[in-house]
Amino acid sequence: MKYFPKFVALAVSVTFPLIASAGQWEGPLNGIVDKVVKQGYESYSISAEALQKSSHEFCSSPSEKNLNLTQQAFKENALDWQQVQWLNFGPVTYFMRYYAFEYWPDKKGVTQRQLRALSQGDPSIMDAPKFWTSASIAVRGLTAIESLLYHPDFDPMNSANHCSLLERVTDHHLESAKAVAQQWQESKAQDWVFDEEGMGFDPEEVALEQFLQQWIEHMSAVKDAKLETPIGYNGRENLKLAEFYRSDLSLQTMQKNLKSYREIYHSGSPSLFDIAKQSNPVVADQLEQQLIENVKLSLQLPNNFFKSDMPQEEKIALAKPLVKSISSSQSYLSSLVTSLGFQIGFNSRDGD
Amino acid sequence: MLSRRAFLALGSAIATTPAWASLLPVGNHGAVYASAYSLNDKEHFFGLFDAQGALLWKAQLPERAHAPVVHPSNAIVGIVARRPGFYIDFFDMTSQQKITRLEPTKDHHFYGHALFTSDGKKLITQENHYPSGQGKTFIREWPSLKVLESYNSNGIGPHEAVFFNDEVLVIANGGQRTHPNNDRIVMNLETMQPNVTYMSLKDGSVLNSFTHDDPSHHQLSIRHLDVNPDGLVALAFQYQGEIWEPVPLVALSHINSNKMEYLTIPEPIRIRFKQYCGSACFDSSGKVLAISTPRGGLIAYWEVESKTFLGIKNCRDVCGLAPSDKAHEFILTSGTGHIIRHNPINNDAALLKKHEEKHWDNHLAQIIT
Numbered sequence: 097m098k099y100f101p102k103f104v105a106l107a108v109s110v111t112f113p114l115i116a117s118a119g120q121w122e123g124p125l126n127g128i129v130d131k132v133v134k135q136g137y138e139s140y141s142i143s144a145e146a147l148q149k150s151s152h153e154f155c156s157s158p159s160e161k162n163l164n165l166t167q168q169a170f171k172e173n174a175l176d177w178q179q180v181q182w183l184n185f186g187p188v189t190y191f192m193r194y195y196a197f198e199y200w201p202d203k204k205g206v207t208q209r210q211l212r213a214l215s216q217g218d219p220s221i222m223d224a225p226k227f228w229t230s231a232s233i234a235v236r237g238l239t240a241i242e243s244l245l246y247h248p249d250f251d252p253m254n255s256a257n258h259c260s261l262l263e264r265v266t267d268h269h270l271e272s273a274k275a276v277a278q279q280w281q282e283s284k285a286q287d288w289v290f291d292e293e294g295m296g297f298d299p300e301e302v303a304l305e306q307f308l309q310q311w312i313e314h315m316s317a318v319k320d321a322k323l324e325t326p327i328g329y330n331g332r333e334n335l336k337l338a339e340f341y342r343s344d345l346s347l348q349t350m351q352k353n354l355k356s357y358r359e360i361y362h363s364g365s366p367s368l369f370d371i372a373k374q375s376n377p378v379v380a381d382q383l384e385q386q387l388i389e390n391v392k393l394s395l396q397l398p399n400n401f402f403k404s405d406m407p408q409e410e411k412i413a414l415a416k417p418l419v420k421s422i423s424s425s426q427s428y429l430s431s432l433v434t435s436l437g438f439q440i441g442f443n444s445r446d447g448d
Numbered sequence: 449m450l451s452r453r454a455f456l457a458l459g460s461a462i463a464t465t466p467a468w469a470s471l472l473p474v475g476n477h478g479a480v481y482a483s484a485y486s487l488n489d490k491e492h493f494f495g496l497f498d499a500q501g502a503l504l505w506k507a508q509l510p511e512r513a514h515a516p517v518v519h520p521s522n523a524i525v526g527i528v529a530r531r532p533g534f535y536i537d538f539f540d541m542t543s544q545q546k547i548t549r550l551e552p553t554k555d556h557h558f559y560g561h562a563l564f565t566s567d568g569k570k571l572i573t574q575e576n577h578y579p580s581g582q583g584k585t586f587i588r589e590w591p592s593l594k595v596l597e598s599y600n601s602n603g604i605g606p607h608e609a610v611f612f613n614d615e616v617l618v619i620a621n622g623g624q625r626t627h628p629n630n631d632r633i634v635m636n637l638e639t640m641q642p643n644v645t646y647m648s649l650k651d652g653s654v655l656n657s658f659t660h661d662d663p664s665h666h667q668l669s670i671r672h673l674d675v676n677p678d679g680l681v682a683l684a685f686q687y688q689g690e691i692w693e694p695v696p697l698v699a700l701s702h703i704n705s706n707k708m709e710y711l712t713i714p715e716p717i718r719i720r721f722k723q724y725c726g727s728a729c730f731d732s733s734g735k736v737l738a739i740s741t742p743r744g745g746l747i748a749y750w751e752v753e754s755k756t757f758l759g760i761k762n763c764r765d766v767c768g769l770a771p772s773d774k775a776h777e778f779i780l781t782s783g784t785g786h787i788i789r790h791n792p793i794n795n796d797a798a799l800l801k802k803h804e805e806k807h808w809d810n811h812l813a814q815i816i817t
Contacts, residue, residue, distance in 0.1 A: 192719065195692040203690075233692055290745060290762040295786060295799050302764070442486070442783025442807040443742035443767035447726055448514060448531050448560055448607075448671075 124371065125304045127364015129285050132356065136180035137277035143173040144273035147241070148266040155252065155259035163253055166262075167245050167343065174238050174340055178352035182314035182360070185306055186288035187279035191229060193272050196236035201321065201337050206234040207243050211250065215257045219264070228268040236272070238340075240265050246342035305438045311360055312429055312440055314353070319422040322350045326402060327411040329419065338402045346402040347394075354390040357425070361387060376435050383428035390425055393418040468523050468541070468817045478773045480504065480817055482525055483781055484513035484809035494527040494537070496815070499772070499779075501787035501801030505544055509537065514560030515608070515811035519590075521568045525815065526550075531607075532576070532628035533558035550593050553586075555579050557628055560810070561608040564590065565649075572617065572649075574606035581625040581635070585609070585617065585647065599652030602645040604636070607671045610681070612646060612703055616655060618681050619645045622669040624688070637688060642670040644683060646703045658706050668695055672727055676734030680752060683708060684725035684739050697721050698728075698739050700752065711737075711750055717760060720744040727811055729769035731776050736792060738778050742767040747780060749792035758792045768812030781808035 150169040154162035177197060180188075188194045199207055210232050214222070221227060228236065244250045244262045252259040286299035289306065324330060326338035326346070338346035361369045361384065372380035397414055400406050430440055468480075478499045486492045494513060495506040514530035523541035534557055536550040552558055556575045563572050568590065575584040583601030588594060603621025612618045623642030625635045634640070646656040660668055667688040675681045683699045696710035697718065713721070722743040729738045736758070737750045742765050749758040761780070766788075768781030776793040780786070785803040790796070 189719070190716075192692060199692070292762045292764065294797055295763065295788065296802060439765065439784050439807075441742075442765055443726060443810055444745070444765045444783065447724070447742055447767060447810055 119300065121300050121304045123364040123366040124368040125285055125300060125307070125364070127367055128304075128307060128360055129280070131363040132359050133180060133183060133285075134277075134280045136176070136356075137273070137280050140173065140176040140180060141270070141273040141277040143169065143176045144266075144270040147173045148263075148270040151241075151259075151262050151266040155256075155263050158253045158259065160253075163245070170238070170241055170245055171343060171345060174242070174343065174345055175348060175352050177238060178349045179356050181353065182356065183307065183310050185303075185310060186283075186285065187276040189288075191272075192233050193276060196233040196272065197269075198237055198339075199234045199239040200339055201325075202234065202239060203337070206232070207239050208247060208249055210235045211240055211243055211261065215250070215255070215261045219257065219260050222261075222264045228271075231268075235265060237265075237269050241269065242340055242343050301438075305440075307360075308429075308433045308438055309440050309445075311357070312426060312433075315357075315422055315426045315429070318350055318353050319419055319426075322346070322353075323415055323422075324419060327415060328408055329412055329415060333408045333411075335402055335404060341402060344402075347397055347399065351391070351394045354387070354394050354422075357390070358384075358387045371436065372432050376432055379428055379432045379435070383425065383432055386421060386425040386428055389421045390418065393421055467521055468815055470523075478817070480815040481770055481779055481781075481787075481812055482516035482518065482527075482815060483768050483812045484509065484516070484527055485803075485806045486512055486809065487805055487807070494525075494539070495806075496525070496541075497787065497801075499800075501803075503803070505541070507537070507539055507544075507546060510535070513537075513809060515562070516813040517562040517564060517571070518813050518815050519564050519568050520566055525813075526562065528558055528560050528562050528573075530560045530810075531557070531632070532578075532626070533560055536562055536573070548591070548593070550588070553595065553598075556584065556586075559605070559607045563609065563611065566611070566614055570596065572609065574601060574609055574619065576605070576626070578627050581627075583619075583621055585619065585652070587649070597652065599647065602647065602654050602657055603643045604640070605642075605669070608673055610673055610675045612675060612679060612681070615649050616703065617647045617649055618673060618675060618703075619647060620670045620673045620683065621645055622671050622686075623666070624669055634688060637667065639666075640669070640688070641666055642668065644670055644673070644681070644701055644708070656703055656706065658701075658708065661707060665695060672725065674728045674730050674737075676730040676752065678734060679703065680734070682728045682730065682737050682739075682752070684728040686725060687723035689723075691723055693723075694718070695723065697723065697725055698737075698748070698750075700755075709755075711755055711757070713748060713757060717744075717746070717748060717757075720746060721748075726767035727769040729771060729778065731778060732771040732773060733775035736776050738769050738792070740767050740769050740780070742783065747778070747790070747792075759795075761788075761790050761792065761797060763788060765807075767810045768808050770812040770814040772814075773816070779812065779814070781812050783807045783809075 147169040150166040154166045184194045250258045252262050285303040289299050289302045326335050339349050482496050484494050492509040492512045493506045496504045512530050513527045515528050517526040526536050526538040529535045538548050540547045559574045571588045571590045573586045583603050583606035585599045585601045587597040601619050605622035605624045606619045607622045609617050609619040621643045623640035643657050643659040669686045671686050672684040681701045685697050687695050698711045699708035701708045721741045724743045726740040726742045737752050738747050740747045745764040746760045746762050748760050765783030770779045772779050777791040780788040785806045787800045789798045
């Protein structure tokens with residue numbers, strides 16, 4: 097997924113005195129890792145397994161019922177992904193897993209094209225030992241599975257080739273999800289930061305800093321790519337750019353993301369919220385209220401928000417408060433973390 | 449352009465400006481380095497630091513800036529506003545005062561980079577004629593700043609340029625059309641065509657120009673470049689397409705060749721670039737190339753003769769690169785305030801200084817004293 101943060105908030109290196117000691121960031125870092133990331137990937141790999149099993153059952157006994165069950169398993173897995181989608185860090189960055197889990201937005205229809213080619217070829221090539229490690233990311237994860245289950249070009253109910261492809265993609269998808277979950281169970285966040293030898297490097301602080309940067313960037317993705325772009329908030333409407341639009345998950349995925357933000361804020365002892373309340377109580381509360389507001393506003397959007405039967409003007413009017421609220425959340429979060437001494441990116445966020 | 453009165457005053461001042469070597473309290477420290485930096489989103493500066501990373505001088509700027517421009521003989525240094533840039537401030541290091549501000553002509557803005565000719569008599573800037581989107585190369589007389597020539601850059605979005613020799617300029621036409629009224633929104637994503645152009649400074653004629661061979665790479669913006677003493681030009685790209693696409697990010701070119709030669713990067717490292725190179729820089733021997741990627745938090749190095757990938761140095765938010773006065777050695781600056789010396793051949797690295805409160809901006813320039 098491509099993130100384009102729109103706002104710029106420069107880092108202000110003001111070190112909060114209470115957090116100057118080593119291990120100061122253990123609370124929020126371990127809390128986020130344990131509660132949001134590890135548990136998130138655990139759930140994700142469990143639902144990926146359910147999806148894989150369901151696919152195999154469907155293909156061995158194709159029926160409307162089994163198709164529906166597989167589609168439901170897909171939806172659960174795609175929603176579990178939303179819990180961890182904000183963090184492109186650590187195990188998921190290896191072998192392009194992050195982009196393979198969800199190849200989106202697929203503006204050029206690469207997934208369909210490559211799935212068609214695969215379904216027309218010799219299926220045994222997909223059983224070769226290194227096939228999936230070198231396969232295109234477009235056919236390795238949820239975007240491909242959604243296409244096989246929902247795109248009119250594919251008919252797994254009546255095509256053995258399409259169903260066989262579905263089985264193989266879900267097999268690989270499960271393997272990747274399990275691998276990431278397992279690697280998180282066996283490691284700490286600090287293990288995944290790149291060592292800057294001799295630079296006064298604190299892996300704990302750097303890991304949390306990267307988490308915070310990714311969280312801020314993900315807010316941009318939700319606002320821009322998930323909400324604004326498909327409805328044509330600043331241009332032409334193109335609902336096909338909405339996330340998982342074929343499976344009608346676009347609204348739910350966004351709601352899930354916004355709910356997960358509060359978990360990030362409150363995980364750990366002390367949590368980021370607890371620390372922020374000590375150092376910057378006003379902004380800490382503003383962020384808390386804004387995150388709640390995001391959830392409320394997203395839940396107010398009607399179920400047909402990403403559907404063509406609602407006029408674009410109406411969508412824009414409905415989206416406006418949420419766009420504003422997410423932008424405010426970004427500002428509060430940036431302000432808060434920079435006041436805590438974190439660098440949220442200067443050249444990396446706004447270079448030329 | 450300056451008024452006659454201002455010009456006379458400036459000309460008089462500059463005529464007496466001594467050479468770099470006689471200025472600045474650098475002692476035996478060798479080179480001095482120049483870079484813009486910010487303290488926060490409101491306070492922006494231009495600073496010079498010595499080879500130990502100690503700040504020697506600073507001047508406040510109205511807005512965030514991009515790349516320094518150093519006069520080759522007089523102790524004069526300038527800083528170019530970042531795109532869309534509407535000023536270049538010049539400072540006389542004798543008095544340590546600002547001597548003049550250059551603003552672009554009507555309907556133009558700077559792209560963040562400028563350079564003096566080797567005789568110090570002309571200033572060259574890359575500019576955007578934003579009503580048309582035409583890239584421009586302006587040649588102005590120094591110090592009057594009178595426009596002598598204005599050539600088409602042979603493309604859109606001329607970002608950085610370097611001298612191939614005294615008569616030929618190499619321009620990185622990034623390909624992206626923008627308008628200052630629309631922030632940095634790229635108006636021609638679907639049609640952009642970046643190119644490298646070797647331009648004669650005598651008449652603005654194009655001596656050679658080429659883009660990527662693969663048409664699907666038309667969004668691979670050619671942004672930064674450097675040239676070594678052998679005339680080899682290093683090119684650093686920024687890809688405007690999808691983040692997962694396996695595009696090349698670094699290349700070499702030469703005036704006598706009609707194509708770029710992409711440098712290989714091990715895939716796990718290439719992925720870390722996030723399709724974005726920040727600066728390109730040869731070491732003082734011209735044998736080692738460094739490319740920074742602030743989004744990837746690293747500098748990657750190549751031995752250029754054999755095109756061998758040498759490895760990386762991790763450094764968060766790193767972007768500024770300059771050669772030190774030693775072969776194979778570089779000075780690196782980052783948005784986290786670090787100033788680092790690094791030699792990728794013997795892997796000798798030292799943190800020279802961490803300026804906790806400073807965010808060093810995109811580009812770093814070496815001033816030989």
